[in-house]
Amino acid sequence: MNIRNVAIILNRELKSYISSFTVYIVIIMFLLMTGYFFYNLTATFSIVSFQAQSDPMLAKQYQLLNINETVIRPLFGAIGIILLLMTPLLTMRLLAEEKKTGTIELLLTFPVNDVDVVLGKYLACLVVVLAMILLTVTYPILLVVLGEPEVVPIGTGYLGLVLLGAAAISLGIFTSSLTENQIVSASLSFAILFFFWFLSYSVQLVSAGLGQFLGYLSINEHIESMSKGVVDSTDIIYYLCFIVLFLFLTLRSLETKRWR
């Protein structure tokens, strides 16, 4: 690995993102959808708060008046899922486009290791996703200004979102390495991400041991606990393993392309 080469690739990919229309559309859609969730959650929260003033039992019954429980946790859940919806649209072009246009032939004959190419592209996409996530910080800031939420779960929740996004990108770059068709790449990403997401629905259906295992494999279970303010090393290890696994598979996939 050569840091300079990674930086050069990253720089080029970022410029390419900035000059493309897709990124802006994706960011706008992302903010509209997350904003919609944020609005609904806070509006519901304030209406229930008003009702609770005249009916104290209501609040107690549903534990509704904790802003962390009623707004922040579901908000992070929603942002996480919308993030899973958006990242394949950002990753699909990373390698598939180079294959389609043939630029990969030059890229892979430049004096750079495959690993530098993959890392540069991966990090460029990560920068875009980080920017996207950063833009949602306005929601919790509003909450902090207007209400009194606990701050720690907000921080850990964001850590979870970043890890989730980083994992989704690694899967996306892998599916992009499999095909020269961007739509196929995005569809594969969606399918695999949603498989990892839906694993959490099977937890109750199988035996306890297996259920725990499936829960651990599920991509969004880990962000759940983080948005409660709990950072467990197993959660972080899960995401890191996920990222390393798919980056490794991407490298292998590039290599087999050369052999064929």
Added chain:
Amino acid sequence: MIEVENLTKEYGEFRAVDNISFTVEKGEILGFLGPNGAGKTTVMRILTCFFPPTKGKVMVAGYNCFEDSLNVRKRIGYLPQRVPLYEDMKVSDYLRFVAAIKGTPGKEVNRKAAKIMDDCGLSDVSNKLISAISGGYRQRVGIAQALVNDPEVLVLDEPTVGLDPKQIKEIRTLIKELAGKHTVILSTHILPEVSILCGRVIIINKGKVVAEDRPENLATESAQRMLLRINGNAQTIEEELSRVGGIKGVEREQASGDANGFIVVLEDEKQGRQGVQAMIERNRFELVEMRLLEVSLEDIFIKLVTKEEA
């Protein structure tokens, strides 16, 4: 500079390159000639380490393409066939990117990119997006990116395809200037290009080398043909022509105006020419046109391939 030994490349069952060996000396321009699908691009992709060979050894500048690919790639500039470039980048940005990725130190990147744009005549379009420039400029950007770090070896896959005659001439001049300083391998299916540019030519067909020689020698080896346009009775002329020595055969060509056209296949060029001239003078025919036809790749090719099969 380049040594290729018993190179074989198979795509599944299909054998694209079959046991090819050749060497290229430093400073030489080698032409790689062959019809489409002959395996030219495959050989070039192996040389540039895009993929490894199935069998055989390839050495570039003393490094093995497979085991020491990074060292080979540092010393090679490559222009792929369809000139794949990043369409969303400006010409200057793109060349800066290539200069940097090929290991130019940070401070020199701007200077090198500016110099290569100057050398390749790209200064006018330096601020345009690659998607917005014409085919000729694209080709030049392709050559510029191959040359930017002053590589020892240049691999150019059909560098003049799809250009207009003026651009072809410019690109050929550019390539010709590279001889001596750089070792160049270029592929083409245009014979005149080879005779203008290359010191040596390798003809391949179906993955095999069918000939390797200097372009002049290849041309003389093949049968020469001459076009004649003569005013007069076609029948008589044809009979007279067939009696001239040094001529293998006569074919009728389309007449233009009053003149009858003939293609004469020469066995001995000098004898044939003189014989035809004498014949025309003797019969007092009116000569409209007489010229040697350029030997086409097809002729040489068909000859070489049929020779092989026979």
